[in-house]
Each structure stands twice: as C-alpha cells, then as structure tokens.
Amino acid sequence: MTTRDDIETLILRVGTGDRAAFRALYAATSAKLFGVALRVLGDRAEAEEVLQEIYVKIWHNAARYNVNGLSPMTWLITIARNAAVDRLRKLRRADSPAELQERIADPGAGPEAMAIAASERARLATCLAELAATHAEAIRRAYLEGETYAELAARFDVPLNTMRTWLRRSLLKLRECLTR
Amino acid sequence: MSDQDQPDRDEDRILAGEYALGLLSPEAAAAFEARLVREPELRDAYAAWAEDFAAMTGDIAPQQPPARVWAGIEGQLFGAARRRTGLPGHGWLWGGVSAGVAALVLVFGLGIFRPQAPVAPVDAPYLADLAAEDGSLVVQAVYDDATGTLFVARETGAAAPGRALELWLIAGEAAPVSLGVLPEEARGVLDVPEALRDRVDGAVLAISDEPSGGSPTGAPTGAVLAAGPVRGI
Incomplete structure (x- = not known):
C-alpha cells in the first residue's frame, strides 16, 4: 500500500521532471483517478481519454504542487474531478436533455478506497x-x-x-x- | 478579527466553496483565481473546501485503466513531438488557468526573439508568465512602465481558427479591462493606455478565447485560457 508520504514524495519528484517517479505515481494512483473519472462521466471511453488528460496535467503542474496547500491525494483527485467535470459539461452541451438524464451515473458505493x-x-x-x-x-x-x-x-x-x-x-x- | 470582517470572511468562504464546486461563471472564476494568486487566506479557504469535497470520492472504487492509457500519456508527453523536454510546465492547480513566474524560461524566451520582432528592453521592470494548465498556451509578457509598452511573446499555442486571443488586465477587485487582441505573429507589442499604467504592477494578466477581432462586449466572453500575475523583476 502506498502511503500519503510516498505519494507526496512522488509528486515532488515528478515536479523535477523525474519520469520514473511519474510512472510510479501513475501505478499507485491511476486506478483511483480512473474510478473518479468513470464515476463522473459514466462512460469508459470518455474516462480513458480524460485520464490521459489528467496525467498530462499532473506532469505539467507537479512543480507547483506545494503552492496550494492541498494534501497529495486531494490535489490529484481535484485535478481528476475538474478534468472529468469539464469533459462532462462539454458533452452535455452537445446532448439533448433526454440523453443527459441517461448519462447521469448512479451514485453506487464501492469497496473501501485508499484515498480518503x-x-x-x-x-x-x-x-x-x-x-x-x-x-x-x-x-x-x-x-x-x-x-x-x-x-x-x-x-x-x-x-x-x-x-x-x-x-x-x-x-x-x-x-x-x-x-x- | 473584528466583527466587521465577519461578513467578508463568510462571503469569501462561500465564494471559495462555489469555486471548488465549479459553480461560478467563467468571469467570476477568473476573478477569483486572480485573487487566489495574492490572498493566502482565500487559498486556505479554497484548500479547506477541496479537502472536504474530495471526501465525496472516498467511496468510489478504484478501477484499473487499460494499458493504452499509459501508452497515450507517454506518447503525448515524451513522444518525438515533445518540445519542452525536461521542463515541467507551469500552472496553478486551481481551475483551468495557471499563474506564476518562471524567470529562467522567460529569459530564454526573450533570447529567441526574431531580429525584426519587437524586443523588450533587458531592464524592463515587470514581467508576467501566462500559461494554460495543460501547457497548450504559454505567453510571456514584459512591461516597460516608462513607455507603457507591453511586449508579448507567444511561446506555445495559438488562437483557434477564426478566433482571437484577447489580453486582459485585472487590477484588484476591478473588472477585467481589455489590453487588446494578441497579434497573429508570435511576438508583438501592446500599448497600455495611460489611465491603466499605474495599475499594472501587482495586477493579473489573463488571456481569453474571443471572436475574431476581440470581445464584442468589452468583457471576456470566452474561456479564460491562461493567466499570471505581473511581478517586479
């Protein structure tokens, strides 16, 4: 199990351009962030695309991780949630109201997650x-x-x-x- | 804290919550982000909401993404097309815009001005680095307060076809004021009107996506693509 401190160390290393740390961060956190993207979007293909976008943002922004005072998982989850919501809103603008209703995912509960x-x-x-x-x-x-x-x-x-x-x-x- | 401060503090807490939920209009969100850059208490208020709201994802089960996602990320970041090797981009986490100055990047950026392009004086006193969170738009601005000249250098990204990039000055609580549409060329100069010149120091510069020719309303109408604070060098 990866601890909070481990995640934080990885983010800080990613901020210096460390690709090995980036790979390790992806391995440790991508399942959780994919879960978040899937929950928001309710569509695997869209969630996959957004997950790629999320990690590109993480790579570009890791150097500023310390600026905002968020805990490491909150920082990652906030990036994931915001990216997924942005995507969902773009999709909604293109959707009819009926399709919008379909798209709203069930708030289903899952097993315990490490993040929160x-x-x-x-x-x-x-x-x-x-x-x-x-x-x-x-x-x-x-x-x-x-x-x-x-x-x-x-x-x-x-x-x-x-x-x-x-x-x-x-x-x-x-x-x-x-x-x- | 005096009683007088309480309503303001409550208002800021509410505003930070609305921002964290993504409920603010693009203009209000941009103004909030501009305040975040320089108000530590507001950053704390935002951070508290971000932490608390993230708890809503606590019962979301992890799902293993397929291997092609990682391949896509590596390709996008480290593929042959990658230009900004080894330089993690800049960006504030909050929302879609980024702020902050990478002085080294700026200095190197100025070094590649084409000879015929306007060149910022090396001793210009103010600079701002405007970058989109995903690095898709990076613009550097150097301001010479002696002449009111703003030198802009668009390093990465461009306006969408048929659209324009418009530069805005956000001073304190004031509404954004247009400084004009960025030139189509990567480098150019904008003149800051006399009335605005003493408001540039400490303000935030932001770039929005606008119809060709610029916002028809005098206020930003499209997405804020990048922003950054003006700082003394």
Whole structure:
C-alpha cells in the first residue's frame, strides 16, 4: 500500500521532471483517478481519454504542487474531478436533455478506497446530513455530476436565484459544521 | 478579527466553496483565481473546501485503466513531438488557468526573439508568465512602465481558427479591462493606455478565447485560457 508520504514524495519528484517517479505515481494512483473519472462521466471511453488528460496535467503542474496547500491525494483527485467535470459539461452541451438524464451515473458505493480516510468521509457525511436533504443533494450533484446552478434550478424546480441563495447558505452552514 | 470582517470572511468562504464546486461563471472564476494568486487566506479557504469535497470520492472504487492509457500519456508527453523536454510546465492547480513566474524560461524566451520582432528592453521592470494548465498556451509578457509598452511573446499555442486571443488586465477587485487582441505573429507589442499604467504592477494578466477581432462586449466572453500575475523583476 502506498502511503500519503510516498505519494507526496512522488509528486515532488515528478515536479523535477523525474519520469520514473511519474510512472510510479501513475501505478499507485491511476486506478483511483480512473474510478473518479468513470464515476463522473459514466462512460469508459470518455474516462480513458480524460485520464490521459489528467496525467498530462499532473506532469505539467507537479512543480507547483506545494503552492496550494492541498494534501497529495486531494490535489490529484481535484485535478481528476475538474478534468472529468469539464469533459462532462462539454458533452452535455452537445446532448439533448433526454440523453443527459441517461448519462447521469448512479451514485453506487464501492469497496473501501485508499484515498480518503474514513473519518473525513464520516465528517463530511455528518455535516451534509445537517443540511436540508435537497440542499445536500445539490452540493453532491455539483461536485460529482458537475451540475451548474441552472441545471440544479431546473432539477429542483426553483428559480435560479433561489437555487443560488439556497446553495450559498448551505455552503456557509456546511463550513461552520466542518470547522466545529 | 473584528466583527466587521465577519461578513467578508463568510462571503469569501462561500465564494471559495462555489469555486471548488465549479459553480461560478467563467468571469467570476477568473476573478477569483486572480485573487487566489495574492490572498493566502482565500487559498486556505479554497484548500479547506477541496479537502472536504474530495471526501465525496472516498467511496468510489478504484478501477484499473487499460494499458493504452499509459501508452497515450507517454506518447503525448515524451513522444518525438515533445518540445519542452525536461521542463515541467507551469500552472496553478486551481481551475483551468495557471499563474506564476518562471524567470529562467522567460529569459530564454526573450533570447529567441526574431531580429525584426519587437524586443523588450533587458531592464524592463515587470514581467508576467501566462500559461494554460495543460501547457497548450504559454505567453510571456514584459512591461516597460516608462513607455507603457507591453511586449508579448507567444511561446506555445495559438488562437483557434477564426478566433482571437484577447489580453486582459485585472487590477484588484476591478473588472477585467481589455489590453487588446494578441497579434497573429508570435511576438508583438501592446500599448497600455495611460489611465491603466499605474495599475499594472501587482495586477493579473489573463488571456481569453474571443471572436475574431476581440470581445464584442468589452468583457471576456470566452474561456479564460491562461493567466499570471505581473511581478517586479
């Protein structure tokens, strides 16, 4: 099992242009990031393309890993999630609404993954549970399905500004709970 | 912290959360990224959200990708076409734009100015390095405040067919102000209007994708492709 420190060391070495470290980082983390890309996109071919894009970004950005203060797996997962969501949004623009519904993947749970400590997941789940159920669902959909304010407003059948106000208030509540 | 700061701090926390979820408009996200470059507290607020939201991926099962993905990555990065050998690109992690200065790259970049192209004075006091996160667009800018001249050198990438790259100055909280469309040639100069000259130091330069001839609205209308802070040399 690769530890957090191992991953961090690999990222730092990749930042110096170390290809062997890059290969090792890929071996240690690509299954998790592929899982994330598949979860967001719900399509293997698209997820494969995006995974390639993700590791190209990792190679190009590893030298700045320290700049933002993220933990190593969060840094990797954020790159993966953002790239997958960007791709999903491009696909959605090309899709009809019916196809869009099809594409939204089931939030299926899988076996334990190395990346995120169970305690962090529990903490987030507890704090999301303190929000109104629809608001927590909106935050999940924004993160994992890349849904925009407009899409969320349509889904929950409320005006756009109402959606935005809801979600912004929920974010503040969530932050208060998470820092408690 | 005084009570007065609380609403601002709450607003920034909310904004950082919206940014981490990808809910901001492209313009608002670009403005947020410009602030991230120079506001450590905002970076902390963003980092806290990124950590917490990443926990949502905790129950996603790892899936082994097929071998062709790694082959594709190696081919793309290290294949014969690769030009920036051994130089990991630049890029802020947050969002699609990158910031930060690689002074060495800039110095070498200036060294390959064609003789007939405008050449930045070697003692110009300000520089900015604008790079897309994936390295697909890299532009270096050197600013001479004595003359208000901005020397731009497009190292990698170009406007999409029928589109233009437009350069924006983002000073503090102000809305982006256009500095003009980048020339089609790789190197050129842009004149910074007199009224803007004292706002360049510490500002952020950003490049957006725009219709040919530039944004019709006076504000960025397309994706922000690259950005970087202006720094004193």
